[in-house]
Amino acid sequence: MALTRHIHVTTQVEGLHRWPDASSPDGYLASPHRHLFVASVEISVHHGDRELEINAVARWVTTVLSSFANPSNCPDGPLDFGAQSCEHLAERLVAAITDRYGTHRRVRCTVAEDGILGGGVQWDPDPAEAGQ
Structure with a gap:
């Protein structure tokens, strides 16, 4: 088995969300409710010498996650x-x-x-591209 490497970053943002189609007994989820959304990311790398610098990736992931929020009328409140x-x-x-x-x-x-x-997804590259 070949050695594979990855970096791992975790970040969190405060936010609201809702599930408009929620029904009993979970009907309360239809209203906006607060969470700390914790994103955990693994990205494969090809060598162990900071190919992707984890601090920079973590800051970027936080910014991107925050950008998925709707514009707010309350800039000091949760996303x-x-x-x-x-x-x-x-x-x-x-x-x-x-x-x-x-x-x-x-x-x-x-x-x-x-x-x-929570929930998540995984992207698996085409084996022909994975060695790039």
Whole structure:
């Protein structure tokens, strides 16, 4: 088995979201409710000497995650992610990461509400591109 490497970054942002189609017994989820959205990201790298610098990646991921929020009338309040689920946010983060760092890397992302419950996605590169 070949050795594979990756970097791992975690960040969090305070935000609101809602599930408009929620029904009993979870009907309360239809109203905006607050969470700390914790994003955990793994990105494959090809060598162990800071190919992607983790601090820079972490700052960028925080900025990108925050950009998925709706414009707010309350700039000092929590971000408003509207009806986006954890899976939606993870999918958008993976798309932004592959846009920035290339589709030749495996990318795994999980977004969890309060760091506990969440969802995620994984991008697997075409094997022909993975060695780039």
